[in-house]
Amino acid sequence: xxxxxxxxxxxxxxxxxxxxxxxxxxxxxxxxxxxxxxxxxxxxxxxxxxxxxxxxxxxxxxxxxxxxxxxxxxxxxxxxxxxxxxxxxxxxxxxxxxxxxxxxxxxxxxxxxxxxxxxxxxxxxxxxxxxxxxxxxxxxxxxxxxxxxxxxxxxxxxxxxxxxxxxxxxxxxxxxxxxxxxxxxxxxxxxxxxxxxxxxxxxxxxxxxxxxxxxxxxxxxxxxxxxxxxxxxxxxxxxxxxxxxxxxxxxxxxxxxxxxxxxxxxxxxxxxxxxxxxxxxxxxxxxxxxxxxxxxxxxxxxxxxxxxxxxxxxxxxxxxxxxxxxxxxxxxxxxxxxxxxxxxxxxxxxxxxxxxxxxxxxxxxxxxxxxxxxxxxxxxxxxxxxxxxxxxxxxxxxxxxxxxxxxxxxxxxxxxxxxxxxxxxxxxxxxxxxxxxxxxxxxxxxxxxxxxxxxxxxxxxxxxxxxxxxxxxxxxxxxxxxxxxxxxxxxxxxxxxxxxxxxxxxxxxxxxxxxxxxxxxxxxxxxxxxxxxxxxxxxxxxxxxxxxxxxxxxxxxxxxxxxxxxxxxxxxxxxxxxxxxxxxxxx
Numbered sequence: 243x244x245x246x247x248x249x250x251x252x253x254x255x256x257x258x259x260x261x262x263x264x265x266x267x268x269x270x271x272x273x274x275x276x277x278x279x280x281x282x283x284x285x286x287x288x289x290x291x292x293x294x295x296x297x298x299x300x301x302x303x304x305x306x307x308x309x310x311x312x313x314x315x316x317x318x319x320x321x322x323x324x325x326x327x328x329x330x331x332x333x334x335x336x337x338x339x340x341x342x343x344x345x346x347x348x349x350x351x352x353x354x355x356x357x358x359x360x361x362x363x364x365x366x367x368x369x370x371x372x373x374x375x376x377x378x379x380x381x382x383x384x385x386x387x388x389x390x391x392x393x394x395x396x397x398x399x400x401x402x403x404x405x406x407x408x409x410x411x412x413x414x415x416x417x418x419x420x421x422x423x424x425x426x427x428x429x430x431x432x433x434x435x436x437x438x439x440x441x442x443x444x445x446x447x448x449x450x451x452x453x454x455x456x457x458x459x460x461x462x463x464x465x466x467x468x469x470x471x472x473x474x475x476x477x478x479x480x481x482x483x484x485x486x487x488x489x490x491x492x493x494x495x496x497x498x499x500x501x502x503x504x505x506x507x508x509x510x511x512x513x514x515x516x517x518x519x520x521x522x523x524x525x526x527x528x529x530x531x532x533x534x535x536x537x538x539x540x541x542x543x544x545x546x547x548x549x550x551x552x553x554x555x556x557x558x559x560x561x562x563x564x565x566x567x568x569x570x571x572x573x574x575x576x577x578x579x580x581x582x583x584x585x586x587x588x589x590x591x592x593x594x595x596x597x598x599x600x601x602x603x604x605x606x607x608x609x610x611x612x613x614x615x616x617x618x619x620x621x622x623x624x625x626x627x628x629x630x631x632x633x634x635x636x637x638x639x640x641x642x643x644x645x646x647x648x649x650x651x652x653x654x655x656x657x658x659x660x661x662x663x664x665x666x667x668x669x670x671x672x673x674x675x676x677x678x679x680x681x682x683x684x685x686x687x688x689x690x691x692x693x694x695x696x697x698x699x700x701x702x703x704x705x706x707x708x709x710x711x712x713x714x715x716x717x718x719x720x721x722x723x724x725x726x727x728x729x730x731x732x733x734x735x736x737x738x739x740x741x742x743x744x745x746x747x748x749x750x751x752x753x754x755x756x757x758x759x760x761x762x763x764x765x766x767x768x769x770x771x772x773x774x775x776x777x778x779x780x781x782x783x784x785x786x787x788x789x790x791x792x793x794x795x796x797x798x799x800x801x802x803x804x805x806x807x808x809x810x811x812x813x814x815x816x817x818x819x820x821x822x823x824x825x826x827x828x829x
Contacts, residue, residue: 271337278309390439460491462512476644546642553728555651573621599696630812765798
């Protein structure tokens with residue numbers, strides 16, 4: 243009996259000792275240059291991305307910051323990371339997880355032009371060196387953070403070298419088996435988060451920390467669908483199309499649409515996609531998407547065609563403002579669906595509040611939007627051109643039509659262009675935009691008025707702004723084509739517009755594929771430069787394939803830019819689409 247008691251006593255003591263032993267923390271090595279170190283941050287030890295990552299991961303992790311300012315990945319670079327004390331510290335730390343962000347300093351003309359062929363080999367050697375201290379370590383290789391256009395060497399090689407190094411990093415990932423992590427996209431559309439064009443501010447460092455946190459934990463926020471998914475939405479008819487979203491890494495996605503079932507697994511970056519269809523045109527069905535315990539159900543989904551309406555105020559001009567406003571009372575049509583992206587703050591001649599300026603700075607310019615069936619109250623506040631366009635397509639095709647309108651009054655052509663296209667093809671328009679003579683003076687003056695009470699320079703008339711706030715959220719939306727009515731805010735600089743318009747087309751097609759792009763020629767009005775601008779618009783028809791133009795000269799008013807007779811414009815767009823796209827498609 244005593245022997246049994248002693249055995250039980252020692253067993254319990256052993257269990258207690260085991261339970262009392264502290265669990266070993268997971269060690270995370272953050273290897274990099276000054277961006278990892280936290281250069282230029284007012285409180286580096288608190289706000290650098292590794293410090294913020296530590297707070298996000300919590301007590302079960304130990305995050306080490308092994309960033310060295312000015313360090314190059316290249317061993318023949320001007321300050322090789324291999325030769326720094328931080329490299330030796332990272333080796334001694336022997337991280338279980340290693341995050342590497344190097345390459346920015348290799349864009350220096352002392353480095354990349356001379357030793358580019360050595361980059362991949364040097365990067366693989368760095369990974370092997372760190373792995374030798376912990377063979378079970380998980381490696382994450384970061385796509386480099388952006389370098390802004392205000393960097394002094396941006397136009398003299400840095401932009402080109404940066405892109406070439408990004409491609410080399412992709413090769414490193416392929417050959418090493420490391421996980422790829424994106425430090426570029428989270429910051430690229432927020433240039434103000436890179437005050438010196440290189441180093442993120444504290445908020446930018448937060449974005450990097452979140453990216454690493456999600457990559458390590460697989461927590462991407464659970465099941466999410468693009469913003470244009472809602473009840474009453476339109477999905478494509480009679481063709482295979484992609485449905486995509488995000489979920490936590492490894493989650494199984496179950497999807498049901500019109501009686502068919504699909505499944506997918508979310509990747510390490512949380513992204514998933516399924517190919518669905520083809521389905522016949524349908525006025526109403528249900529889409530269900532499930533991941534884990536979360537289910538999203540979309541009612542009254544139509545299968546038809548989606549057209550995107552963009553530009554400035556004449557496209558935005560509402561049906562209730564027209565000479566045919568009474569047509570709104572006859573607008574009830576369950577087969578016509580409207581997604582109306584209204585702005586939070588109009589660009590009227592007023593000063594926005596500091597809160598508004600800050601929200602615009604963060605690309606929060608549009609109100610939350612959902613799809614709605616066309617009924618009198620909804621149609622009255624929708625684009626008049628869009629309504630008449632959709633109505634004629636409905637009458638002619640007898641299939642559901644979805645219309646997305648994100649036009650913004652006064653917006654410039656350059657505001658709808660992808661930043662990458664401007665950086666490579668028209669970079670001069672990016673510099674000091676509020677004083678830049680390439681941008682129409684009226685637009686710059688109005689923007690200054692709107693921004694006068696806040697701290698920020700982002701505005702809907704700024705180059706790239708509407709591409710980033712109005713178009714990127716619609717990326718991969720399966721639009722059939724684009725209607726474009728814009729030019730009034732660029733008519734005083736025809737040479738600039740002739741460069742910009744093809745970039746506008748390319749920007750839309752970079753997101754939605756090679757869709758038809760139809761635009762309106764400016765109307766008749768007593769402005770001396772407009773006849774030449776209209777002539778330029780005609781010549782632009784040959785600048786890209788699958789373009790079409792409708793004439794509005796006979797509809798305008800001599801003293802009013804916002805003429806009220808919009809019904810013929812919508813119908814002309816519809817006739818163009820029917821002849822150029824729908825009939826041609828079936829021949």
